Amino acid sequence: MAPQHKSSIWFYATSWLSYFFWHMFKWLLRRITGKCELQRICYNHREGAPRTMRIEKSLRCSKSTLLQNVLSREQHGSVQECVSQVMKLKVINQEAHPIFALRFGQCLEQIWSYQALVKEVEMTRLLRYDSLNETHETLLMELWCKLVPERQLPSRITKEWSYIGFQGDDPATDFRGMGMLGLHNLLFFASQYRNAARHVLQRSHHPKFRYSLAIVGINITSMAYHLLCCGALKNHMYNTVIGAPSLLHFHLTYSYLLYEFDKFWFAEEPADIMEFSRVREKFLSQVSEYLQSEYARLKLDISDENMLAPDQG
Structure with missing residues (x-):
């Protein structure tokens, strides 16, 4: 045999x-x-x-x-x-x-x-950014206003978008992978945790460890999305939310991941942006390992509590 x-x-x-x-x-x-x-x-x-x-x-x-x-x-x-x-x-x-x-x-x-949250997040991800959609355009402009309230954009299509981390003159092209989910995540972080978002934006312009905030933010959306869909966020969601996990809790999870990735990026002291994939995978590996614990609970840990106080304005 x-x-x-x-x-x-x-x-x-x-x-x-x-x-x-x-x-x-x-x-x-x-x-x-x-x-x-x-x-x-x-x-x-x-x-x-x-x-x-x-x-x-x-x-x-x-x-x-x-x-x-x-x-x-x-x-x-x-x-x-x-x-x-x-x-x-x-x-x-x-x-x-x-x-x-x-x-x-x-x-x-x-x-x-x-299960319902996975479906809702997927529907939002599949919704493509449409420059002809007035609501989409309003949300995009609101993102700029939250992050850079002291400066006005000279026009809708402008190189100024690179200041908050978009690749080209028109941010619409950067949302293709994660659709409107990427924009909603970024806007939630910039709106609800305005001080922390502006703090992260300033750090993204570091002369040695600079990175493109918006592009990294959309990449973190992809990370959060895949963690949700594969069930890796269950322990965290079940421990954090006594009732029903909702899109709000997904946005909060995203905010945690983006803020913590910024700290992780600087702690790794990458030689340049070409090390992004390595740093991202190392960060994802540590987060995934922690999420396996039945006591996992992703919670923002900030030394300056006022920095992450939800915006009331």
Whole structure:
């Protein structure tokens, strides 16, 4: 018998045995504790990612197609209706276990809302910047005003855009990769954290470690987008947002990444902008590693608290 064939048989045999013993173990726990796996998770694990991630895994690995389908909001009505269906399926008395209903419902809301956030972010990314769209143009001009309020642009098409980090005379061409998502991210950071944004802009003009803020900002949008879509932001979102993660929380995550990348860039002391890819990958690797922790929580850490105080103006 060929070695490759033997290894295949061994793999499937060990996989089947693992599957069998795991479900046997869960059956024994149910008999001993009187609680199903979903109940044990809700009662024994901390709110946030430690609980929601385990609930998500339990549903995904369930032998029941009905429980697997709970992960898809399209097949259900409200969270409350879905919780009632699951409790009926798992023979859980609703009057005797109100805490389970509450906690399981919170987990479902987080899971479904994360899926909805991915779709919303994707829709925004697919929306192309249109120079003929008055709303798009207004947002672009607002970005300039937030970052450089002391200077007026001489015209819509001008080399002045390079001051805030665009490549050419018309920023519209730089949004092609991330669409309107890139503009919305930049504008959120510049609007809600105006002092920090202007601080970063000044640093981007450093004589030795200079970089193009807008282009780097759009690149960070791409980073945040891919982290969201692959599920890497789940631990952070579930720990940060008790209710439903929304586009606001994606913008906040982006703001964290952009601000922290600026600090990382200077800490790396790159020889020139040609080292951007190396620095970016190193930064992404560190962020990704941290996000694997079930206690991950991306939070802006600023020595000058006033610098990142949300703008009230």
